[in-house]
Amino acid sequence: MDQDFTTPVENTWCPGCGNFGILNAFRKAIPKLEKQGINPKHLIISAGIGCHGKIFDYVPLSGMYSLHGRSIATVQGIKLGNPNLKVLTFAGDGDAFGEGISHMIFAAKRNADITVIVHNNGTYALTTGQFSPTSQKGFKGPSLPSGNIEEPLNPLSLMLEAGASFVARGYAGRIDHLANLMVEAVLHEGFSYIDVLQPSVVFTNTYKEFNASVEMIEKPAVRLEDAVQLAKRFDKIPIGVFYNVSKPIYHQELYGEWNPVVNRLSHAERIRSIALYLSDHLQE
Ligand SMILES: Cc1ncc(C[n+]2csc(CCOP(=O)(O)OP(=O)(O)O)c2C)c(N)n1
Ligand code: SF4
Incomplete structure (x- = not known):
């Protein structure tokens, strides 16, 4: 494994894609985790299907490429098979909150000891820009030329209400901050969720808007109600840890x-x- 955690696989993301920020943050997080005692050989990854999923090929960690919407189930299975491993999956917003939404809700509810990082670009990018559960109202794409008439789902408040014990939001344009969130999420024992604002330069080029609106959270909310309220804030886009509590962990309760x-x-x-x-x- 080289020190930069690269692989020989050619990167096919569009130049400027927010996925690069997530990849670079993860490459920074791996050695930080190693310093905290997590051997990269024991950090197992998975990914769904979509532009985001290619990250699986770009980092030299062991794991299992999954199906669309099923990587959350995959990493839960790996954790139950070997609780000594740390497991993490990358998912798209379509992947996690369309096809895989029930896995997300039940993994959070049972406090499965997994980390889920959602590349939230508000569209099904790989299949050329259909609207996804987190698409903004009015979003136009090839499948929806007259604009999305639905309100977007709020992944953070959904995960909080479902029972997630660690909920954070990062931004692909704030790489060091995101790397630190990844470290905290992996070290957290229980279900940890990071929603990453990920501009797709082709379909949702939101860098300008995010650069102007993101605001760092100083510390997580103590009460769940306050975390949910923070997740529903729209004047600014808070990034950081919204909620971080200790709860009984699924595999420990089971085994x-x-x-x-x-x-x-x-x-x-x-x-x-x-x-x-x-x-x-x-x-x-
Ligand atoms: C069960 C299933 N349904 C649909 C598809 C087709 N498909 C592949 S990728 C994709 C969209 C992925 O969107 P998202 O999860 O948001 O990831 P992104 O490409 O935006 O990173 C779809 C619908 C599939 N592979 N499997
Ligand atoms: S289509 Fe969008 S999400 Fe996919 S690689 Fe290109 S910019 Fe990134």
Whole structure:
């Protein structure tokens, strides 16, 4: 693994795309996490399908490229298979809040120990600019030439209400700030969500608007109601950590002290224990 965390894969994003900011922030976050004791070999990534998903090819970490909307389920499975790993997925706004919305809600509700980074560009970019759940009202694209008539979904308040224990917003144009958010999110134990404002220079070129409106949050809200209120602020666009609390974590509640890696059963032992379980229950 080279020090810059690059790969030989050719980058095919459009010049100026906000995805570069997210990639560069992540490349900065990896060594910072290493300093905090997270071995990059134990940081496992996934991604959905879309322009965002190509990030999977541009960082040399182990993982599994997923299906559209299914990377949240994929990383939950990896975590349950080996709780010693840290798992993180990159998703698009269409990916996470269209096709994958139920996975998002239930992962937050059960406080699965995963990190989800959404490249929120307000459109289905790879498939050429259809409107997505976070598209602004009035957004025009090839599939919607007369403009979006729906209000956008607010991912931050949705995740907060669903039970997420860490919720943040970053901006692809503030790389160091975003890198630090990524570090905090990965270190957080429980469900951590970062919504990243990601301009698509082709379909939603929002750099000017974001540069003028982003405002750093000084510290997370203590009360959930205050975090939700902050997420619904529209005069400015707050970036930073909205909420960060400690809650029971899904795999720990499920497994207790048991660890499927340490306490691995052989195939024969597994068959024997299933047979024993069935015979006990069939007798009842
Ligand atoms: C189940 C399924 N539905 C639709 C598609 C087609 N598809 C591929 S990428 C994409 C849009 C991705 O949009 P988003 O998740 O917002 O990511 P972006 O391209 O904007 O980064 C769609 C609809 C698919 N691959 N799988
Ligand atoms: S279409 Fe948009 S999101 Fe996709 S690479 Fe180009 S600028 Fe980035």
